[in-house]
Amino acid sequence: MAGVRAPFVALDDVTHVYPGAEDGAPAVESLSLAVGEGEFVAIVGPSGCGKSTVMKLATGLQFPVLGTVTVAGERVTAPVKLAGMAFQNPTMLPWRTTLQNLLLPLEIVEPHRSAIRRRKAEYVAKAEGLLTQVGLKGQGERYPWQLSGGMQQRASLCRALIHEPKLLMLDEPFGALDAFTREELWCVIRDLHAARGVTVVLVTHDLREATFLADRIFCMSARPGRIVAERVVDLARPRDLEVTYTPAFVGIVQELRAHIAQARIAA
Amino acid sequence: MKRRSATLVAAPWLFTVGFFLLWEIACRAFKVSSFVLPPPSLIFAAMGQFAGPLTYHSLHTLWMTLAGFGLAILFGLLLGIALGASRLVQVGTYPLLIGFNAIPKVAVVPILVIWFGVGWLPPVLTAFLISFFPIVVNVATGIATIEPETEDVLRALGASKWDIVRKVGIPRSMPYFFGSLKVAITLAYVGSVIGEYNASNVGVGNLMARASADFNVPLLFAALMALAILGVVIYLLTVWVERRMTGWAQRSNFAAA
Numbered sequence: 178m179a180g181v182r183a184p185f186v187a188l189d190d191v192t193h194v195y196p197g198a199e200d201g202a203p204a205v206e207s208l209s210l211a212v213g214e215g216e217f218v219a220i221v222g223p224s225g226c227g228k229s230t231v232m233k234l235a236t237g238l239q240f241p242v243l244g245t246v247t248v249a250g251e252r253v254t255a256p257v258k259l260a261g262m263a264f265q266n267p268t269m270l271p272w273r274t275t276l277q278n279l280l281l282p283l284e285i286v287e288p289h290r291s292a293i294r295r296r297k298a299e300y301v302a303k304a305e306g307l308l309t310q311v312g313l314k315g316q317g318e319r320y321p322w323q324l325s326g327g328m329q330q331r332a333s334l335c336r337a338l339i340h341e342p343k344l345l346m347l348d349e350p351f352g353a354l355d356a357f358t359r360e361e362l363w364c365v366i367r368d369l370h371a372a373r374g375v376t377v378v379l380v381t382h383d384l385r386e387a388t389f390l391a392d393r394i395f396c397m398s399a400r401p402g403r404i405v406a407e408r409v410v411d412l413a414r415p416r417d418l419e420v421t422y423t424p425a426f427v428g429i430v431q432e433l434r435a436h437i438a439q440a441r442i443a444a
Numbered sequence: 445m446k447r448r449s450a451t452l453v454a455a456p457w458l459f460t461v462g463f464f465l466l467w468e469i470a471c472r473a474f475k476v477s478s479f480v481l482p483p484p485s486l487i488f489a490a491m492g493q494f495a496g497p498l499t500y501h502s503l504h505t506l507w508m509t510l511a512g513f514g515l516a517i518l519f520g521l522l523l524g525i526a527l528g529a530s531r532l533v534q535v536g537t538y539p540l541l542i543g544f545n546a547i548p549k550v551a552v553v554p555i556l557v558i559w560f561g562v563g564w565l566p567p568v569l570t571a572f573l574i575s576f577f578p579i580v581v582n583v584a585t586g587i588a589t590i591e592p593e594t595e596d597v598l599r600a601l602g603a604s605k606w607d608i609v610r611k612v613g614i615p616r617s618m619p620y621f622f623g624s625l626k627v628a629i630t631l632a633y634v635g636s637v638i639g640e641y642n643a644s645n646v647g648v649g650n651l652m653a654r655a656s657a658d659f660n661v662p663l664l665f666a667a668l669m670a671l672a673i674l675g676v677v678i679y680l681l682t683v684w685v686e687r688r689m690t691g692w693a694q695r696s697n698f699a700a701a
Contacts, residue, residue, distance in 0.1 A: 262597045264597075270615065271693070
Protein backbone atom coordinates (compact mmCIF):
# COMPACT_ATOMS: atom_id res chain seq x y z
CA MET A 178 0.00 0.00 0.00
CA ALA A 179 2.92 2.32 0.66
CA GLY A 180 4.48 1.99 -2.76
CA VAL A 181 1.41 3.42 -4.45
CA ARG A 182 1.81 6.88 -2.96
CA ALA A 183 4.51 9.28 -4.16
CA PRO A 184 7.35 9.22 -1.64
CA PHE A 185 7.30 12.12 0.80
CA VAL A 186 10.77 11.39 2.12
CA ALA A 187 13.25 9.66 -0.16
CA LEU A 188 16.86 8.72 0.52
CA ASP A 189 18.40 7.59 -2.73
CA ASP A 190 21.63 5.59 -2.68
CA VAL A 191 22.94 7.67 0.19
CA THR A 192 26.39 7.37 1.74
CA HIS A 193 27.37 9.53 4.67
CA VAL A 194 30.66 10.05 6.47
CA TYR A 195 30.66 12.39 9.47
CA PRO A 196 33.19 15.15 9.13
CA GLY A 197 35.86 14.44 11.68
CA ALA A 198 35.14 10.71 11.85
CA GLU A 199 38.52 9.35 12.88
CA ASP A 200 38.55 6.23 10.74
CA GLY A 201 36.80 7.99 7.85
CA ALA A 202 34.36 5.06 7.85
CA PRO A 203 30.89 5.80 6.53
CA ALA A 204 28.01 5.77 9.02
CA VAL A 205 25.60 4.66 6.29
CA GLU A 206 26.47 3.36 2.84
CA SER A 207 24.40 3.02 -0.34
CA LEU A 208 21.22 3.32 1.64
CA SER A 209 17.88 3.83 -0.07
CA LEU A 210 14.46 4.16 1.45
CA ALA A 211 11.22 5.92 0.66
CA VAL A 212 8.41 6.98 2.96
CA GLY A 213 4.95 7.84 1.64
CA GLU A 214 2.99 10.86 2.87
CA GLY A 215 1.05 10.06 6.02
CA GLU A 216 2.86 6.76 6.39
CA PHE A 217 4.26 5.47 9.68
CA VAL A 218 7.68 3.97 9.14
CA ALA A 219 9.98 2.39 11.69
CA ILE A 220 13.70 1.86 11.33
CA VAL A 221 15.23 -0.89 13.43
CA GLY A 222 18.74 -2.26 13.59
CA PRO A 223 21.61 -3.22 15.86
CA SER A 224 22.99 -0.39 17.98
CA GLY A 225 25.44 1.93 16.29
CA CYS A 226 24.13 1.05 12.84
CA GLY A 227 23.45 4.60 11.75
CA LYS A 228 19.72 4.82 12.54
CA SER A 229 20.09 8.30 13.95
CA THR A 230 22.15 9.29 10.93
CA VAL A 231 19.18 8.46 8.72
CA MET A 232 17.11 10.88 10.82
CA LYS A 233 19.67 13.63 10.52
CA LEU A 234 19.92 13.13 6.77
CA ALA A 235 16.15 13.18 6.31
CA THR A 236 15.80 16.42 8.25
CA GLY A 237 18.73 18.19 6.61
CA LEU A 238 20.82 18.36 9.78
CA GLN A 239 23.50 16.46 7.87
CA PHE A 240 24.10 16.25 4.14
CA PRO A 241 25.15 13.00 2.47
CA VAL A 242 28.57 12.64 0.87
CA LEU A 243 26.98 10.65 -1.96
CA GLY A 244 23.38 10.27 -3.12
CA THR A 245 20.39 12.54 -2.70
CA VAL A 246 17.78 13.20 -0.05
CA THR A 247 14.40 14.49 -1.16
CA VAL A 248 11.64 15.72 1.16
CA ALA A 249 8.25 16.89 -0.13
CA GLY A 250 9.52 16.82 -3.70
CA GLU A 251 12.51 19.05 -3.04
CA ARG A 252 16.15 18.16 -2.69
CA VAL A 253 17.36 18.79 0.86
CA THR A 254 20.13 21.37 1.02
CA ALA A 255 19.26 22.97 4.37
CA PRO A 256 17.39 21.94 7.54
CA VAL A 257 13.89 21.10 6.29
CA LYS A 258 11.85 23.46 8.55
CA LEU A 259 8.78 21.24 8.46
CA ALA A 260 9.94 18.54 10.85
CA GLY A 261 9.13 17.96 14.48
CA MET A 262 11.61 15.92 16.47
CA ALA A 263 11.61 14.03 19.74
CA PHE A 264 14.50 12.16 21.28
CA GLN A 265 15.09 9.69 24.08
CA ASN A 266 16.10 12.70 26.16
CA PRO A 267 13.01 14.97 26.37
CA THR A 268 15.27 18.08 26.00
CA MET A 269 12.77 20.34 27.71
CA LEU A 270 14.23 23.72 28.65
CA PRO A 271 14.20 23.85 32.47
CA TRP A 272 13.73 27.62 32.74
CA ARG A 273 10.46 27.49 30.81
CA THR A 274 7.20 26.08 32.06
CA THR A 275 5.88 23.08 30.15
CA LEU A 276 3.48 25.34 28.28
CA GLN A 277 6.24 27.78 27.33
CA ASN A 278 8.32 24.82 26.16
CA LEU A 279 5.50 23.80 23.88
CA LEU A 280 5.33 27.28 22.41
CA LEU A 281 9.04 27.29 21.52
CA PRO A 282 8.64 25.94 17.95
CA LEU A 283 6.06 28.66 17.28
CA GLU A 284 8.66 31.25 18.23
CA ILE A 285 10.93 29.86 15.50
CA VAL A 286 8.75 28.71 12.61
CA GLU A 287 7.05 31.12 10.23
CA PRO A 288 4.27 32.21 9.90
CA HIS A 289 3.75 31.73 13.66
CA ARG A 290 6.98 33.49 14.53
CA SER A 291 5.77 36.90 13.42
CA ALA A 292 2.30 36.32 14.86
CA ILE A 293 3.26 34.98 18.29
CA ARG A 294 2.38 38.18 20.15
CA ARG A 295 -0.85 38.82 18.32
CA ARG A 296 -2.18 35.26 18.41
CA LYS A 297 -0.75 34.28 21.79
CA ALA A 298 -4.11 33.29 23.29
CA GLU A 299 -4.89 31.08 20.31
CA TYR A 300 -1.51 29.36 20.52
CA VAL A 301 -1.82 28.80 24.25
CA ALA A 302 -5.23 27.24 23.71
CA LYS A 303 -3.74 24.99 21.05
CA ALA A 304 -0.90 23.91 23.35
CA GLU A 305 -3.36 23.17 26.13
CA GLY A 306 -5.44 21.14 23.68
CA LEU A 307 -2.40 19.05 22.80
CA LEU A 308 -1.54 18.55 26.46
CA THR A 309 -5.08 17.32 27.07
CA GLN A 310 -4.75 14.94 24.13
CA VAL A 311 -1.69 13.25 25.65
CA GLY A 312 -3.15 13.16 29.17
CA LEU A 313 -1.33 16.17 30.61
CA LYS A 314 -4.38 18.39 31.12
CA GLY A 315 -3.62 21.27 33.49
CA GLN A 316 0.11 20.47 33.77
CA GLY A 317 1.20 23.34 31.51
CA GLU A 318 2.11 25.72 34.32
CA ARG A 319 4.46 23.24 35.97
CA TYR A 320 8.12 23.17 35.09
CA PRO A 321 9.33 20.13 33.15
CA TRP A 322 11.56 19.03 36.01
CA GLN A 323 8.49 18.83 38.22
CA LEU A 324 7.08 16.17 35.89
CA SER A 325 7.94 12.47 35.74
CA GLY A 326 10.03 11.08 32.89
CA GLY A 327 6.96 9.74 31.09
CA MET A 328 5.14 13.07 31.44
CA GLN A 329 8.15 14.94 30.11
CA GLN A 330 8.25 12.63 27.13
CA ARG A 331 4.56 13.31 26.45
CA ALA A 332 5.27 17.03 26.61
CA SER A 333 8.20 16.54 24.26
CA LEU A 334 5.84 14.87 21.76
CA CYS A 335 3.47 17.82 22.05
CA ARG A 336 6.32 20.21 21.36
CA ALA A 337 7.23 18.19 18.27
CA LEU A 338 3.64 18.53 17.00
CA ILE A 339 2.60 22.06 18.01
CA HIS A 340 3.55 23.68 14.70
CA GLU A 341 1.70 20.95 12.78
CA PRO A 342 4.78 19.53 11.07
CA LYS A 343 4.39 17.40 7.97
CA LEU A 344 7.09 15.10 9.25
CA LEU A 345 7.56 13.73 12.75
CA MET A 346 10.94 12.22 13.57
CA LEU A 347 11.17 10.09 16.69
CA ASP A 348 14.60 8.88 17.78
CA GLU A 349 14.07 6.15 20.41
CA PRO A 350 11.61 8.41 22.21
CA PHE A 351 10.59 5.79 24.77
CA GLY A 352 13.99 4.18 25.34
CA ALA A 353 14.37 5.51 28.88
CA LEU A 354 10.85 4.70 30.11
CA ASP A 355 9.49 1.72 32.00
CA ALA A 356 7.49 -0.90 30.12
CA PHE A 357 4.05 0.26 31.27
CA THR A 358 4.63 3.92 30.48
CA ARG A 359 6.12 2.93 27.16
CA GLU A 360 3.02 1.01 26.13
CA GLU A 361 0.82 3.90 27.22
CA LEU A 362 2.81 6.24 25.03
CA TRP A 363 2.62 3.84 22.09
CA CYS A 364 -1.11 4.39 22.23
CA VAL A 365 -0.63 8.16 22.49
CA ILE A 366 1.53 8.14 19.35
CA ARG A 367 -0.87 5.80 17.57
CA ASP A 368 -3.78 8.15 18.25
CA LEU A 369 -1.84 11.28 17.29
CA HIS A 370 -0.82 9.69 14.01
CA ALA A 371 -4.38 8.56 13.29
CA ALA A 372 -5.82 11.98 14.16
CA ARG A 373 -3.36 14.11 12.22
CA GLY A 374 -2.21 12.04 9.27
CA VAL A 375 1.35 13.19 9.87
CA THR A 376 4.22 11.25 8.30
CA VAL A 377 6.20 9.54 11.06
CA VAL A 378 9.68 8.07 11.02
CA LEU A 379 10.42 6.17 14.22
CA VAL A 380 13.92 5.00 15.02
CA THR A 381 13.92 2.28 17.65
CA HIS A 382 15.54 -0.93 18.74
CA ASP A 383 12.34 -2.22 20.27
CA LEU A 384 10.89 -4.61 17.69
CA ARG A 385 7.50 -4.85 19.41
CA GLU A 386 7.25 -1.08 19.42
CA ALA A 387 8.06 -0.96 15.70
CA THR A 388 5.56 -3.69 14.86
CA PHE A 389 2.79 -2.19 16.97
CA LEU A 390 3.11 1.30 15.52
CA ALA A 391 4.44 1.12 11.97
CA ASP A 392 2.95 0.54 8.56
CA ARG A 393 6.34 -0.52 7.28
CA ILE A 394 9.59 -1.48 8.98
CA PHE A 395 13.11 -1.18 7.61
CA CYS A 396 15.86 -3.34 9.09
CA MET A 397 19.35 -1.91 8.95
CA SER A 398 22.64 -3.78 8.89
CA ALA A 399 25.49 -3.11 11.29
CA ARG A 400 27.71 -0.15 10.51
CA PRO A 401 28.06 1.02 7.78
CA GLY A 402 24.27 0.93 7.78
CA ARG A 403 22.19 -0.09 4.82
CA ILE A 404 18.70 -1.50 4.48
CA VAL A 405 18.77 -5.30 4.60
CA ALA A 406 15.06 -6.00 4.85
CA GLU A 407 11.75 -4.25 4.50
CA ARG A 408 8.59 -5.60 6.10
CA VAL A 409 5.07 -4.33 5.59
CA VAL A 410 3.01 -4.66 8.76
CA ASP A 411 -0.43 -5.70 7.56
CA LEU A 412 -2.16 -5.74 10.95
CA ALA A 413 -5.46 -3.90 10.77
CA ARG A 414 -5.76 -0.42 12.31
CA PRO A 415 -6.73 0.80 14.84
CA ARG A 416 -4.53 -1.59 16.79
CA ASP A 417 -5.05 -2.37 20.46
CA LEU A 418 -2.34 -3.49 22.83
CA GLU A 419 -4.01 -6.95 22.72
CA VAL A 420 -2.73 -7.30 19.17
CA THR A 421 0.79 -7.67 20.55
CA TYR A 422 -0.12 -11.11 21.86
CA THR A 423 -1.56 -12.47 18.60
CA PRO A 424 0.42 -15.05 16.59
CA ALA A 425 0.56 -12.74 13.56
CA PHE A 426 2.21 -10.01 15.63
CA VAL A 427 4.65 -12.37 17.30
CA GLY A 428 5.48 -13.81 13.88
CA ILE A 429 6.50 -10.41 12.54
CA VAL A 430 8.60 -9.65 15.62
CA GLN A 431 10.41 -12.96 15.29
CA GLU A 432 11.02 -12.40 11.61
CA LEU A 433 12.56 -8.98 12.38
CA ARG A 434 14.60 -10.50 15.15
CA ALA A 435 16.09 -12.99 12.70
CA HIS A 436 17.09 -10.16 10.35
CA ILE A 437 18.78 -8.23 13.14
CA ALA A 438 20.56 -11.33 14.40
CA GLN A 439 21.88 -11.94 10.92
CA ALA A 440 22.96 -8.33 10.56
CA ARG A 441 24.88 -8.60 13.81
CA ILE A 442 26.63 -11.82 12.78
CA ALA A 443 27.54 -10.31 9.42
CA ALA A 444 29.22 -7.39 11.20
CA MET B 445 15.47 18.29 64.46
CA LYS B 446 14.06 21.64 65.53
CA ARG B 447 16.76 22.25 68.12
CA ARG B 448 19.43 21.39 65.61
CA SER B 449 18.19 23.96 63.11
CA ALA B 450 18.05 26.62 65.87
CA THR B 451 21.70 25.86 66.66
CA LEU B 452 22.51 26.21 62.98
CA VAL B 453 20.84 29.61 62.85
CA ALA B 454 22.71 30.81 65.94
CA ALA B 455 26.08 29.33 64.91
CA PRO B 456 27.30 32.13 62.57
CA TRP B 457 26.57 34.76 65.27
CA LEU B 458 28.19 32.73 68.03
CA PHE B 459 31.31 32.08 66.00
CA THR B 460 31.65 35.72 64.94
CA VAL B 461 31.20 37.08 68.45
CA GLY B 462 33.56 34.38 69.74
CA PHE B 463 36.20 35.38 67.21
CA PHE B 464 36.21 39.01 68.35
CA LEU B 465 36.13 38.00 72.02
CA LEU B 466 39.18 35.77 71.53
CA TRP B 467 40.95 38.59 69.71
CA GLU B 468 40.16 41.05 72.52
CA ILE B 469 41.27 38.59 75.22
CA ALA B 470 44.46 37.71 73.35
CA CYS B 471 45.36 41.40 72.89
CA ARG B 472 44.88 42.07 76.61
CA ALA B 473 46.45 38.86 77.90
CA PHE B 474 49.62 39.18 75.82
CA LYS B 475 49.67 42.99 76.13
CA VAL B 476 49.93 43.43 72.35
CA SER B 477 50.73 46.98 71.43
CA SER B 478 47.73 48.66 69.82
CA PHE B 479 50.23 50.01 67.29
CA VAL B 480 50.76 46.45 66.01
CA LEU B 481 47.33 44.90 66.49
CA PRO B 482 44.62 47.01 68.13
CA PRO B 483 41.97 45.09 70.10
CA PRO B 484 38.45 45.08 68.62
CA SER B 485 37.22 47.48 71.30
CA LEU B 486 39.67 50.09 70.05
CA ILE B 487 38.79 49.41 66.41
CA PHE B 488 35.07 49.76 67.11
CA ALA B 489 35.79 52.98 68.99
CA ALA B 490 37.73 54.25 65.95
CA MET B 491 34.82 53.26 63.74
CA GLY B 492 32.52 55.35 65.92
CA GLN B 493 34.93 58.25 65.97
CA PHE B 494 35.46 58.25 62.20
CA ALA B 495 31.93 57.17 61.31
CA GLY B 496 31.40 60.16 59.04
CA PRO B 497 34.52 59.83 56.84
CA LEU B 498 34.25 56.03 56.83
CA THR B 499 30.71 56.18 55.49
CA TYR B 500 31.62 58.80 52.92
CA HIS B 501 34.63 56.86 51.62
CA SER B 502 32.83 53.53 51.78
CA LEU B 503 30.03 54.84 49.61
CA HIS B 504 32.60 56.13 47.14
CA THR B 505 34.29 52.72 47.05
CA LEU B 506 30.94 51.05 46.61
CA TRP B 507 30.20 53.36 43.69
CA MET B 508 33.61 52.67 42.06
CA THR B 509 33.13 48.92 42.53
CA LEU B 510 29.63 48.89 41.07
CA ALA B 511 30.66 51.06 38.10
CA GLY B 512 33.58 48.77 37.26
CA PHE B 513 31.42 45.72 37.91
CA GLY B 514 28.68 47.07 35.62
CA LEU B 515 31.19 47.56 32.82
CA ALA B 516 32.51 44.06 33.42
CA ILE B 517 29.00 42.59 33.18
CA LEU B 518 28.27 44.41 29.93
CA PHE B 519 31.59 43.58 28.30
CA GLY B 520 31.75 40.07 29.82
CA LEU B 521 28.28 39.15 28.55
CA LEU B 522 28.97 40.41 25.02
CA LEU B 523 32.38 38.77 24.73
CA GLY B 524 31.12 35.60 26.43
CA ILE B 525 28.22 35.29 23.97
CA ALA B 526 30.58 35.86 21.03
CA LEU B 527 33.00 33.27 22.38
CA GLY B 528 30.28 30.74 23.12
CA ALA B 529 28.51 31.16 19.80
CA SER B 530 31.54 31.10 17.52
CA ARG B 531 34.26 28.50 17.61
CA LEU B 532 36.40 30.83 15.47
CA VAL B 533 36.20 33.72 17.93
CA GLN B 534 36.84 31.34 20.79
CA VAL B 535 39.93 29.70 19.32
CA GLY B 536 41.21 33.00 17.96
CA THR B 537 40.95 35.09 21.11
CA TYR B 538 41.79 32.48 23.72
CA PRO B 539 45.59 33.05 23.88
CA LEU B 540 45.03 36.80 24.11
CA LEU B 541 42.45 36.42 26.86
CA ILE B 542 44.58 34.02 28.90
CA GLY B 543 47.61 36.24 28.47
CA PHE B 544 45.69 39.32 29.50
CA ASN B 545 44.18 37.60 32.51
CA ALA B 546 47.66 36.47 33.62
CA ILE B 547 48.79 40.09 34.07
CA PRO B 548 48.50 41.14 37.74
CA LYS B 549 46.15 44.09 37.49
CA VAL B 550 48.08 46.09 40.11
CA ALA B 551 50.73 46.42 37.42
CA VAL B 552 48.23 48.15 35.14
CA VAL B 553 47.38 50.92 37.63
CA PRO B 554 50.50 53.05 36.87
CA ILE B 555 49.56 53.01 33.18
CA LEU B 556 46.01 54.06 34.04
CA VAL B 557 47.41 56.92 36.11
CA ILE B 558 49.54 58.09 33.16
CA TRP B 559 46.53 57.93 30.87
CA PHE B 560 43.81 59.32 33.08
CA GLY B 561 45.57 60.97 36.00
CA VAL B 562 44.41 60.64 39.59
CA GLY B 563 40.64 60.45 39.91
CA TRP B 564 37.67 58.14 39.54
CA LEU B 565 38.69 56.49 36.28
CA PRO B 566 41.65 54.37 37.52
CA PRO B 567 39.65 52.63 40.30
CA VAL B 568 36.68 51.97 37.98
CA LEU B 569 38.89 50.65 35.21
CA THR B 570 40.96 48.52 37.57
CA ALA B 571 37.74 47.03 38.95
CA PHE B 572 36.53 46.37 35.42
CA LEU B 573 39.79 44.86 34.14
CA ILE B 574 40.18 42.53 37.09
CA SER B 575 36.60 41.25 37.11
CA PHE B 576 35.41 40.68 33.53
CA PHE B 577 37.36 37.49 32.87
CA PRO B 578 35.34 35.03 35.01
CA ILE B 579 32.13 36.41 33.47
CA VAL B 580 33.41 35.84 29.93
CA VAL B 581 34.57 32.30 30.63
CA ASN B 582 31.38 31.28 32.38
CA VAL B 583 28.96 32.74 29.85
CA ALA B 584 30.96 31.19 26.99
CA THR B 585 30.91 27.80 28.71
CA GLY B 586 27.17 27.97 29.27
CA ILE B 587 26.48 28.70 25.63
CA ALA B 588 29.04 26.31 24.16
CA THR B 589 27.61 23.36 26.10
CA ILE B 590 24.09 23.35 24.61
CA GLU B 591 22.86 19.75 24.35
CA PRO B 592 23.23 18.55 20.74
CA GLU B 593 19.66 17.16 20.76
CA THR B 594 18.21 20.52 21.75
CA GLU B 595 20.18 22.10 18.94
CA ASP B 596 18.87 19.47 16.49
CA VAL B 597 15.26 20.07 17.56
CA LEU B 598 15.63 23.78 16.86
CA ARG B 599 17.66 23.47 13.66
CA ALA B 600 15.08 21.07 12.23
CA LEU B 601 12.58 23.90 12.71
CA GLY B 602 14.79 26.18 10.65
CA ALA B 603 16.21 28.12 13.60
CA SER B 604 19.22 30.30 12.87
CA LYS B 605 22.38 30.22 14.92
CA TRP B 606 21.32 33.43 16.64
CA ASP B 607 17.86 31.96 17.39
CA ILE B 608 19.53 29.06 19.19
CA VAL B 609 21.88 31.33 21.11
CA ARG B 610 18.99 33.60 22.11
CA LYS B 611 16.39 30.98 22.99
CA VAL B 612 18.65 28.36 24.55
CA GLY B 613 22.26 29.47 24.88
CA ILE B 614 21.78 32.67 26.84
CA PRO B 615 19.09 31.41 29.25
CA ARG B 616 21.03 28.24 29.95
CA SER B 617 24.24 30.20 30.59
CA MET B 618 22.51 32.34 33.24
CA PRO B 619 23.32 30.06 36.20
CA TYR B 620 26.96 30.12 35.10
CA PHE B 621 26.73 33.87 34.66
CA PHE B 622 25.27 34.55 38.10
CA GLY B 623 27.72 32.09 39.63
CA SER B 624 30.56 34.05 38.06
CA LEU B 625 29.13 37.33 39.40
CA LYS B 626 29.90 36.19 42.93
CA VAL B 627 33.55 35.83 41.95
CA ALA B 628 33.56 38.95 39.78
CA ILE B 629 32.05 41.30 42.39
CA THR B 630 34.71 40.28 44.91
CA LEU B 631 37.42 40.87 42.31
CA ALA B 632 35.93 44.21 41.26
CA TYR B 633 36.02 45.24 44.90
CA VAL B 634 39.70 44.32 45.13
CA GLY B 635 40.31 46.26 41.93
CA SER B 636 38.58 49.45 43.06
CA VAL B 637 40.41 49.47 46.40
CA ILE B 638 43.76 48.95 44.66
CA GLY B 639 42.89 51.74 42.24
CA GLU B 640 41.87 54.07 45.07
CA TYR B 641 44.96 53.25 47.08
CA ASN B 642 47.23 54.26 44.22
CA ALA B 643 45.38 56.80 42.17
CA SER B 644 42.49 58.53 43.91
CA ASN B 645 41.73 61.27 46.41
CA VAL B 646 38.67 59.54 47.85
CA GLY B 647 37.52 56.03 48.73
CA VAL B 648 38.42 53.56 51.47
CA GLY B 649 41.63 52.64 49.60
CA ASN B 650 42.74 56.25 49.67
CA LEU B 651 41.66 56.64 53.30
CA MET B 652 43.87 53.66 54.17
CA ALA B 653 46.80 55.06 52.21
CA ARG B 654 46.53 58.25 54.26
CA ALA B 655 45.94 56.48 57.58
CA SER B 656 48.97 54.31 56.87
CA ALA B 657 51.10 57.40 56.15
CA ASP B 658 49.91 58.90 59.48
CA PHE B 659 50.56 55.62 61.35
CA ASN B 660 46.92 55.79 62.46
CA VAL B 661 46.63 52.04 63.04
CA PRO B 662 43.17 52.01 64.68
CA LEU B 663 41.77 53.95 61.69
CA LEU B 664 43.54 51.55 59.33
CA PHE B 665 41.81 48.62 61.03
CA ALA B 666 38.52 50.50 61.17
CA ALA B 667 38.78 50.98 57.41
CA LEU B 668 39.51 47.25 57.00
CA MET B 669 36.42 46.50 59.02
CA ALA B 670 34.38 48.83 56.83
CA LEU B 671 35.74 47.01 53.77
CA ALA B 672 34.75 43.67 55.24
CA ILE B 673 31.21 44.82 56.01
CA LEU B 674 30.81 46.39 52.57
CA GLY B 675 32.22 43.24 50.95
CA VAL B 676 29.75 41.01 52.75
CA VAL B 677 26.88 43.30 51.77
CA ILE B 678 27.66 43.33 48.04
CA TYR B 679 28.33 39.59 48.04
CA LEU B 680 24.95 38.91 49.64
CA LEU B 681 23.39 41.23 47.10
CA THR B 682 24.67 39.12 44.19
CA VAL B 683 23.59 35.92 45.92
CA TRP B 684 20.12 37.36 46.35
CA VAL B 685 19.94 38.40 42.68
CA GLU B 686 21.17 34.95 41.65
CA ARG B 687 18.43 33.24 43.67
CA ARG B 688 15.78 35.49 42.17
CA MET B 689 16.94 35.06 38.58
CA THR B 690 17.87 31.38 38.31
CA GLY B 691 15.69 29.57 40.81
CA TRP B 692 15.05 26.91 38.17
CA ALA B 693 18.71 25.88 38.24
CA GLN B 694 18.72 25.30 42.00
CA ARG B 695 16.04 22.66 42.06
CA SER B 696 18.14 19.89 43.54
CA ASN B 697 18.44 19.45 47.28
CA PHE B 698 22.09 18.59 46.87
CA ALA B 699 23.44 21.82 48.34
CA ALA B 700 20.78 21.94 51.05
CA ALA B 701 21.42 18.41 52.34
